Amino acid sequence: MGGIVTADERETVKATQTPAPVGAPVGAPSAEPEPAAESKPANADETTRNAGRGGLAIAVAKMSFLVTGFAQQLLLPKLLGVDGFGAVSKVLVAVSILNNVIVATGIQGLSRTVAAAKPNEADADFRRVLTLHTVLAVVISSGFALVAGHVAGILHATHVERPIRIVGAVILLYGIYAPLVGALNGRRAFMTQAGLDIFYGVSRMVLLVAGAVIGAKLTPGGGVMGASVGFVSAALLILPIALWRTGIGKSGKSSVDVSGYLKFLGPLAFGQLALNLLLQTDFFILSSVGGDRAKALGLSTSESDSLIGVYRGMQLFGFLPYQLLMSVQFVLFPMLARAQADGDRDAVQRYVRTGVRIALLIVGLIAGTIAAIAPHVLRFAFPARIADDGGDALRILAPGMGAFAVLSIACAALTSLRREKTSMAITYFTLATLAVSVWTSLRGVEFGKGMVDRAALGTAAAMLICAFIAAVTLWRTTGAFVRPLSLVRVVGAMAVTVVAGRYVPWMGKLLVPVQAGGLMTVYLLLLVVTGELGKADLATVRTVLGRKKAA
Numbered sequence: 317m318g319g320i321v322t323a324d325e326r327e328t329v330k331a332t333q334t335p336a337p338v339g340a341p342v343g344a345p346s347a348e349p350e351p352a353a354e355s356k357p358a359n360a361d362e363t364t365r366n367a368g369r370g371g372l373a374i375a376v377a378k379m380s381f382l383v384t385g386f387a388q389q390l391l392l393p394k395l396l397g398v399d400g401f402g403a404v405s406k407v408l409v410a411v412s413i414l415n416n417v418i419v420a421t422g423i424q425g426l427s428r429t430v431a432a433a434k435p436n437e438a439d440a441d442f443r444r445v446l447t448l449h450t451v452l453a454v455v456i457s458s459g460f461a462l463v464a465g466h467v468a469g470i471l472h473a474t475h476v477e478r479p480i481r482i483v484g485a486v487i488l489l490y491g492i493y494a495p496l497v498g499a500l501n502g503r504r505a506f507m508t509q510a511g512l513d514i515f516y517g518v519s520r521m522v523l524l525v526a527g528a529v530i531g532a533k534l535t536p537g538g539g540v541m542g543a544s545v546g547f548v549s550a551a552l553l554i555l556p557i558a559l560w561r562t563g564i565g566k567s568g569k570s571s572v573d574v575s576g577y578l579k580f581l582g583p584l585a586f587g588q589l590a591l592n593l594l595l596q597t598d599f600f601i602l603s604s605v606g607g608d609r610a611k612a613l614g615l616s617t618s619e620s621d622s623l624i625g626v627y628r629g630m631q632l633f634g635f636l637p638y639q640l641l642m643s644v645q646f647v648l649f650p651m652l653a654r655a656q657a658d659g660d661r662d663a664v665q666r667y668v669r670t671g672v673r674i675a676l677l678i679v680g681l682i683a684g685t686i687a688a689i690a691p692h693v694l695r696f697a698f699p700a701r702i703a704d705d706g707g708d709a710l711r712i713l714a715p716g717m718g719a720f721a722v723l724s725i726a727c728a729a730l731t732s733l734r735r736e737k738t739s740m741a742i743t744y745f746t747l748a749t750l751a752v753s754v755w756t757s758l759r760g761v762e763f764g765k766g767m768v769d770r771a772a773l774g775t776a777a778a779m780l781i782c783a784f785i786a787a788v789t790l791w792r793t794t795g796a797f798v799r800p801l802s803l804v805r806v807v808g809a810m811a812v813t814v815v816a817g818r819y820v821p822w823m824g825k826l827l828v829p830v831q832a833g834g835l836m837t838v839y840l841l842l843l844v845v846t847g848e849l850g851k852a853d854l855a856t857v858r859t860v861l862g863r864k865k866a867a
Contacts, residue, residue: 453491688817
């Protein structure tokens with residue numbers, strides 16, 4: 317865990333002797349037996365180092381996905397125009413809802429199965445569950461292909477119905493690939509897992525962009541179809557490589573009860589569906605309302621696609637805090653689950669304070685910087701149209717999505733504490749609040765830039781309200797959240813950074829990273845001056861990165 321903690325909270329990084337596997341469902345039992353009472357307690361620094369390196373392996377792969385995904389999104393508007401980028405975004409978002417559910421359940425399900433399997437039944441358990449996920453992938457991908465036309469209709473994007481149907485093949489391919497990654501995770505083969513993810517991220521970017529270029533040259537508007545084919549091709553490429561690294565297990569005696577496994581998978585899928593709908597609800601509503609109003613005005617579909625292209629560009633930066641915090645969830649909260657199982661309330665409170673504090677520090681750093689120079693960031697990454705129409709809106713959306721990142725940490729903690737129903741209730745309440753807020757915000761707004769601004773405002777308002785509700789719920793459950801002084805310091809440093817950023821002039825694309833780095837430095841210095849960051853934080857980082865001591 318590469319987190320930063322204060323001196324009085326440093327004990328929170330002390331994991332139990334047998335933490336749940338990284339990426340496994342929080343609260344899942346460990347695959348290793350409990351140590352005997354007379355065994356030597358685990359060294360705190362050593363445990364911190366091991367947990368940190370596991371988290372860093374996952375984090376490196378995640379960062380690779382972010383980098384290649386960003387590169388892909390930066391290139392598409394330049395190759396296809398803002399309207400083409402918007403059309404491709406509709407295709408990818410349409411499939412992402414189900415696809416992300418398939419990925420999450422596949423990885424967590426197989427990780428849990430493999431980690432908990434008896435040595436003589438591990439291969440048989442792996443094959444049985446892999447077969448089950450393959451059957452589910454076939455059924456779900458076939459169903460998606462059948463309703464692709466309805467999905468395109470909801471988005472007011474019937475011109476991309478065929479590409480949407482084609483990318484449905486990715487659901488099938490991911491439905492097999494994700495369980496293979498989960499098996500590697502359950503075996504704690506983090507380097508192999510990270511290697512596969514990094515290779516796939518690069519190949520997906522190359523093939524999707526190449527497909528867009530080739531398609532655009534073959535036929536007018538063919539870039540969307542080409543990008544869709546490239547996306548499917550990348551999934552076709554990685555699947556046999558993953559199979560080569562993991563195998564398919566062996567037939568034989570298995571302790572996996574299919575009915576029981578499906579009962580475990582159902583609530584997990586239901587929760588993941590809510591999460592992924594939550595991530596894209598504003599996009600869907602803006603696409604639907606924008607398409608409807610463009611049609612009423614007699615405008616072409618490209619105008620609606622351009623509007624969505626602007627909003628999608630903003631979303632890519634808005635999602636950054638949430639994406640970067642996923643490694644915190646994977647590493648810290650399985651430890652929280654173990655502390656809860658051991659009945660150690662003090663440890664539970666320390667873990668909660670640590671996890672939320674890390675989340676706040678990262679959110680302030682990333683969301684604050686993005687909000688501070690939002691127009692510059694968009695102009696650096698995208699065509700001028702996206703920066704001109706989305707700069708002001710991103711100043712609003714970035715803090716709102718930062719609140720969503722904190723909300724996700726709180727819900728992950730509640731799930732770790734076996735409050736799954738509470739966590740799911742908050743997620744679905746947030747989903748409903750977001751839908752109502754965005755829909756209400758768009759009422760009476762004329763087609764154009766104003767719709768982007770109002771969608772961002774509706775999204776940010778909903779996220780801030782629901783993050784507060786999640787924070788109160790976590791505090792009432794555990795008696796801990798984060799020290800009030802830490803919250804004041806982080807919010808204050810973030811606010812100062814945002815205000816300072818408004819006075820930073822446009823000085824060209826080459827200097828935007830320098831400007832962002834300068835504002836991040838301002839934020840961190842403010843935390844040092846106010847005493848939020850200190851020597852204890854540096855010591856923790858050194859512990860994680862330090863060399864393993866000889867026995």
